Amino acid sequence: MNRAAVLIGVNRVKGLPALNDAVRGTQRMHDWVLAQGFAPGRVALITDEAGPVTAAAIQDAVERLLDPMAGVEQLLIYFAGHGLNINYGEFWLLSRGLERPTEAVDVARSAVLARYSSVPHVVFISDACRTAAAGVQQQFITGSPVFPAVAGGGAEKAVDQFFACTLGNPALEVQAQDAANAGTFTALYTEALLEVLGGGEPTIIEVAGDGEVPDGVVRPWPLKRVLREKVSARLIALNLHTRAFQTPDARITSDPGQAWIARLLPPPGAVSRAAGLPAGARTMVRPKAPGGGLADEQPARSLPDWVDATLDNVLGRGGVPGDSADPEEARAITDQTERHGKEFEPRHFETRCGIKLRGGQAVQAICPGTRIEWVVEGEILRAYPRPDQASDRVLLIFDDGSGAMVPLLPEFIAELSFDNGEWAGLAYEASENSSVHDPDPARRAARRQLREFVAAAVERGVFQPDRETLAALAARLLDAPLPDPVLLLYLAYALDDAGMVGRLRELIAQARARGATPLFDVALLAYRPGEAQDELRACPPGMPLLARGWSGLAARGVVLAEGVADVSRMRQPGLWSRFTPAAVDVFLQQLRSPEVNHA
Amino acid sequence: MRDLVFVHGRSQQGKDSKALKAEWIANWAGGLKKSGLSVPLPDERIHFPYYGDTLDQLVAGKSPEEAARIVVRGGAPEGGGELSAEEKAFIEAVLLESIGRFEADAEGAVQRALPPGAIVEKGVLNWGWVQAILVVLDKHVPGASSASVALATRDVFQYLTNDVIRGVIDAGTASAMLADPGAVLVSHSLGTVVAYNVLRLNARQKGWKVPLFVTLGSPLAVSVIKQKLAGIKPIGFPADVAAWFNAMDERDVVSLYPLDGKNFPLTPAIDNKTDVRNDTSNNHGISGYLGDKEVARRIYDAVTAP
Structure with a gap:
C-alpha cells in the first residue's frame, strides 16, 4: 500500500505554556512511519523546532500528497501540541494560533473534506487537549481546514480520528519521577500509541491475509480499545499524587475488516478476523496495577465504555456491567437523564403543535409563516400550522437578547429544557390528541429515557455506538408511530461519525415515507456535495441545530439562505445553536413582516 | 494467439455495435496492410463490449450532433436536464487546458475572442467564457468541431461522476476481459478512461492477464480527469498488465x-x-489511430506472441 504522512509537532504557542514532548513525540512518530516503510518523499515532518508552524505549510504538504498522480492510498495526519474544543469541534493550535484566528487546524472541517479527497483511508491522530475554549480570544479562533475544497470526488472515503482524550478533557505530558530523568516529560498518549503500533500489544495483531508483507496488521477498532487500557494502565503505573485521568477516544468510519494502521509480523497463533473477535468487540481488561498509592484502587471503567454498556442494557443487547466501578461522570448522566426524562405539561394543544419551555423563559417569539400565540407568556406557545404545512421555525428570543431558532413540527410539541439558565435540551413529543401519539405510557417513558440518556452522552462527547448498537437504535427509532425527530438527530451524527451515511439516507427515506420531515442537521449529514440544496434548506430550522453542525456545513459547501450565512460565527458556546444578540438582529431583519409575539 | 478486446469511445456516426466492430477491424486491417500483414484472428476472438446505448441515454435520445449543441450552449434542453454546475466547471477546465496547447496565453486568447460588449461575470460559472474558449479552439483546429470535444468531455464527466452509468459501462467492459492466457486490450478516447478504470479496479481480484494495454487518443493525463479518476481509486499502474503502449x-x-x-x-x-x-x-x-502502421503492428505482435 502506498502510504503517506504529515506529522506536526508544536511545543510553543505564543501565549500558552510551552510543552516538552510535542516535537519529540512527533519525531518518534516520524521514526515509526519510516520503519513502517513509508517512502521518505511521502512523509512531511513539520515542527516548530526550526521556526513557526503555519497552516499554509500544512496545507501545502497535504496538497502535495493529494496530487492525483501521487497515488496515495492511506494518509496519516498526526498532531502533538495544544488543542481546544470550540462548540464541539476540535482545533489544533499552531505557533500563532491565539493571535491569528485562522492559524489553527479545524479538525472537523478537515475530516469532512478528507472524505471527498482522493485518498481511500485518512487517519487523524491528535495528541492534544480537547478542553473548552476559554476567554474571548480563544472563542474567536476560526481555524483552517488542511484539506482542499472537494476535489477528488467519487464515493466517500474512510476517515478515522484518534484523540488522546475524551471531549472536554486534557491530554497529559508526565514528568519522569526518577532523579536520573527529572525534567523529562513524556506525552502519555503518543507513548502508548507507539507502543501498540510497534507491536507491544500482540493480542490485537491480526493476520490480514491480503498478500502484503508482513502479514500482521493492527486495525483501528482494536487500537481504539487497547489505547484506553494502555493509557489508563500507564497512569496507574506512574503512581501520581493527583487524580489525573486521561481516556483516549476515537471516531472510526473505516471498514473494520479491511482498514489497518500498522503492519507487523504476526505473533505465533495470531488469527485472521474471520476467526477473531467481531468488529468493535468490547472487552474490559483491568490493567495490572503495581502496588502503592492510587494504583491500589479499583480502576473505574471509562465513561465511553460505561455509556456503551448502559446502552447495550437499555437495548436488550446484554451489556455487561463488569466488575469495574462506574466513572464519576456517570452520575451526572443518569441525573440529567432522569431530570429531562420527566414529562411536563401541557401534553397537548388543540392545534396539535406548539413549544413549551422548562426552567427558562423567552421574551419574544417570531414566526413569519405560521400563526402563533402565547398560552402562558414566555413558556407555552401554541402554533396553528396549516393542514398542508410540513414544518416551520420559530425564533425565540431570551431575556439577555440571545435567541434560538426552533423547528415547529405539526403533531409535535417542542420541549426546551434549561439548566441554570442555559439551554440544555430540545425534545419533541407527539401531542396527546395526535394520531401519532403512542397511548402506552410505559413505551413512551422508555423512549424518553433512551433519548435523554443519548442526549446526555452526546453533550459529553461520549455517544459513539458501534455499528451493531447503531442498528439496534435505528430499529428502536422506527418502533414508534413517527420517528422521534431528536433521537434521529443524535443518531444521524453517530451514523455520520461511523461512516454509515448510506444507512442514514435509508432512515430518512423511511421517516419521510411516514410523513416526517427530517431536521436540518439530519438532512445535512445525508447531503452529498453537488446535490441540489433547496430540499436541504427547506428542512427546519434551515440551519444546524447542534453547534457541531456548522463546521460540516462549511466543509460540504452548503450555502444557507441569504442573510443566515452571516450568523455562523455569532453563536454562544454550547451543544445547541444559541445565537448572540447580534445574530438575533440579523434574523429580525431577515424575517420581514413577521408575526411578533411579545411575552 | 491471444484474444483481442476493443473498448470504444463515442461514435459520432450513430452506428450500432456490429457496424462499429467491423469498422474497427477494417481500420486495423488497413494499418496491418502497411506492413504486409493481415488480421490474425477470427472475428469471434475479437471482443467489442458496446456501451453506445448508455452514452445515448446521456443525451436523452437526441442525436450526437444535437446533443453537442446542447452541451455547447449549456442550456436546459427539453428532457435532457440542465448541465450541473460541476459539469460546466469540468467542461470549462478541459477546454481551457486544450487551447493551452495552441495559445501561450490561453486566458488572454479567450478574452480576445469575446464579442464586443460582452459581459464577463465575476462568477465561477460563466458560460459566455466557455463559448469564447470554443471559438479559440475552432480557430486553431478548423473542422475540429469544438462541439464534439465538448460532448466527449461530457461523456467522460458522466462516466467519472455518475455511479449508475459507470456501473453499466464497467460491467459490460469487464465481461469481455479474460484470465489466463488473457487478452490484448485496445482502447480509444473515453474508452481509455473506461479500460484503465476497469483494469485498476478489477484486474488483480479477477486474475485478468493483459499482455498489452493500448490507449489511443487518450485524455487520461488531463488534470481534472486525473483528479476525478483518483477519487475513484488512487492512480497506479494496473495490476497484471504486462505493458502499456500509448499513441497519439x-x-x-x-x-x-x-x-x-x-x-x-x-x-x-x-x-x-x-x-x-x-x-x-x-x-x-x-481510424487514424488503428490505421497507423506501428500502432497496428504493436497490437498484432502482442496478439500473436507465443
Missing part, C-alpha cells in the same frame, strides 16, 4: 498530452508514441 497525434484535441513521466508518471513507465498522423477531421478519430 500531437494535434489531437482530446488527448492533449502523452502519458509520459511528466504528465502521467507511473512505474513502470508507459511506452509513448506521439508521432501518429491522424488525418481524421479532429485528429482524434479511431
Whole structure:
C-alpha cells in the first residue's frame, strides 16, 4: 500500500505554556512511519523546532500528497501540541494560533473534506487537549481546514480520528519521577500509541491475509480499545499524587475488516478476523496495577465504555456491567437523564403543535409563516400550522437578547429544557390528541429515557455506538408511530461519525415515507456535495441545530439562505445553536413582516 | 494467439455495435496492410463490449450532433436536464487546458475572442467564457468541431461522476476481459478512461492477464480527469498488465498530452508514441489511430506472441 504522512509537532504557542514532548513525540512518530516503510518523499515532518508552524505549510504538504498522480492510498495526519474544543469541534493550535484566528487546524472541517479527497483511508491522530475554549480570544479562533475544497470526488472515503482524550478533557505530558530523568516529560498518549503500533500489544495483531508483507496488521477498532487500557494502565503505573485521568477516544468510519494502521509480523497463533473477535468487540481488561498509592484502587471503567454498556442494557443487547466501578461522570448522566426524562405539561394543544419551555423563559417569539400565540407568556406557545404545512421555525428570543431558532413540527410539541439558565435540551413529543401519539405510557417513558440518556452522552462527547448498537437504535427509532425527530438527530451524527451515511439516507427515506420531515442537521449529514440544496434548506430550522453542525456545513459547501450565512460565527458556546444578540438582529431583519409575539 | 478486446469511445456516426466492430477491424486491417500483414484472428476472438446505448441515454435520445449543441450552449434542453454546475466547471477546465496547447496565453486568447460588449461575470460559472474558449479552439483546429470535444468531455464527466452509468459501462467492459492466457486490450478516447478504470479496479481480484494495454487518443493525463479518476481509486499502474503502449497525434484535441513521466508518471513507465498522423477531421478519430502502421503492428505482435 502506498502510504503517506504529515506529522506536526508544536511545543510553543505564543501565549500558552510551552510543552516538552510535542516535537519529540512527533519525531518518534516520524521514526515509526519510516520503519513502517513509508517512502521518505511521502512523509512531511513539520515542527516548530526550526521556526513557526503555519497552516499554509500544512496545507501545502497535504496538497502535495493529494496530487492525483501521487497515488496515495492511506494518509496519516498526526498532531502533538495544544488543542481546544470550540462548540464541539476540535482545533489544533499552531505557533500563532491565539493571535491569528485562522492559524489553527479545524479538525472537523478537515475530516469532512478528507472524505471527498482522493485518498481511500485518512487517519487523524491528535495528541492534544480537547478542553473548552476559554476567554474571548480563544472563542474567536476560526481555524483552517488542511484539506482542499472537494476535489477528488467519487464515493466517500474512510476517515478515522484518534484523540488522546475524551471531549472536554486534557491530554497529559508526565514528568519522569526518577532523579536520573527529572525534567523529562513524556506525552502519555503518543507513548502508548507507539507502543501498540510497534507491536507491544500482540493480542490485537491480526493476520490480514491480503498478500502484503508482513502479514500482521493492527486495525483501528482494536487500537481504539487497547489505547484506553494502555493509557489508563500507564497512569496507574506512574503512581501520581493527583487524580489525573486521561481516556483516549476515537471516531472510526473505516471498514473494520479491511482498514489497518500498522503492519507487523504476526505473533505465533495470531488469527485472521474471520476467526477473531467481531468488529468493535468490547472487552474490559483491568490493567495490572503495581502496588502503592492510587494504583491500589479499583480502576473505574471509562465513561465511553460505561455509556456503551448502559446502552447495550437499555437495548436488550446484554451489556455487561463488569466488575469495574462506574466513572464519576456517570452520575451526572443518569441525573440529567432522569431530570429531562420527566414529562411536563401541557401534553397537548388543540392545534396539535406548539413549544413549551422548562426552567427558562423567552421574551419574544417570531414566526413569519405560521400563526402563533402565547398560552402562558414566555413558556407555552401554541402554533396553528396549516393542514398542508410540513414544518416551520420559530425564533425565540431570551431575556439577555440571545435567541434560538426552533423547528415547529405539526403533531409535535417542542420541549426546551434549561439548566441554570442555559439551554440544555430540545425534545419533541407527539401531542396527546395526535394520531401519532403512542397511548402506552410505559413505551413512551422508555423512549424518553433512551433519548435523554443519548442526549446526555452526546453533550459529553461520549455517544459513539458501534455499528451493531447503531442498528439496534435505528430499529428502536422506527418502533414508534413517527420517528422521534431528536433521537434521529443524535443518531444521524453517530451514523455520520461511523461512516454509515448510506444507512442514514435509508432512515430518512423511511421517516419521510411516514410523513416526517427530517431536521436540518439530519438532512445535512445525508447531503452529498453537488446535490441540489433547496430540499436541504427547506428542512427546519434551515440551519444546524447542534453547534457541531456548522463546521460540516462549511466543509460540504452548503450555502444557507441569504442573510443566515452571516450568523455562523455569532453563536454562544454550547451543544445547541444559541445565537448572540447580534445574530438575533440579523434574523429580525431577515424575517420581514413577521408575526411578533411579545411575552 | 491471444484474444483481442476493443473498448470504444463515442461514435459520432450513430452506428450500432456490429457496424462499429467491423469498422474497427477494417481500420486495423488497413494499418496491418502497411506492413504486409493481415488480421490474425477470427472475428469471434475479437471482443467489442458496446456501451453506445448508455452514452445515448446521456443525451436523452437526441442525436450526437444535437446533443453537442446542447452541451455547447449549456442550456436546459427539453428532457435532457440542465448541465450541473460541476459539469460546466469540468467542461470549462478541459477546454481551457486544450487551447493551452495552441495559445501561450490561453486566458488572454479567450478574452480576445469575446464579442464586443460582452459581459464577463465575476462568477465561477460563466458560460459566455466557455463559448469564447470554443471559438479559440475552432480557430486553431478548423473542422475540429469544438462541439464534439465538448460532448466527449461530457461523456467522460458522466462516466467519472455518475455511479449508475459507470456501473453499466464497467460491467459490460469487464465481461469481455479474460484470465489466463488473457487478452490484448485496445482502447480509444473515453474508452481509455473506461479500460484503465476497469483494469485498476478489477484486474488483480479477477486474475485478468493483459499482455498489452493500448490507449489511443487518450485524455487520461488531463488534470481534472486525473483528479476525478483518483477519487475513484488512487492512480497506479494496473495490476497484471504486462505493458502499456500509448499513441497519439500531437494535434489531437482530446488527448492533449502523452502519458509520459511528466504528465502521467507511473512505474513502470508507459511506452509513448506521439508521432501518429491522424488525418481524421479532429485528429482524434479511431481510424487514424488503428490505421497507423506501428500502432497496428504493436497490437498484432502482442496478439500473436507465443
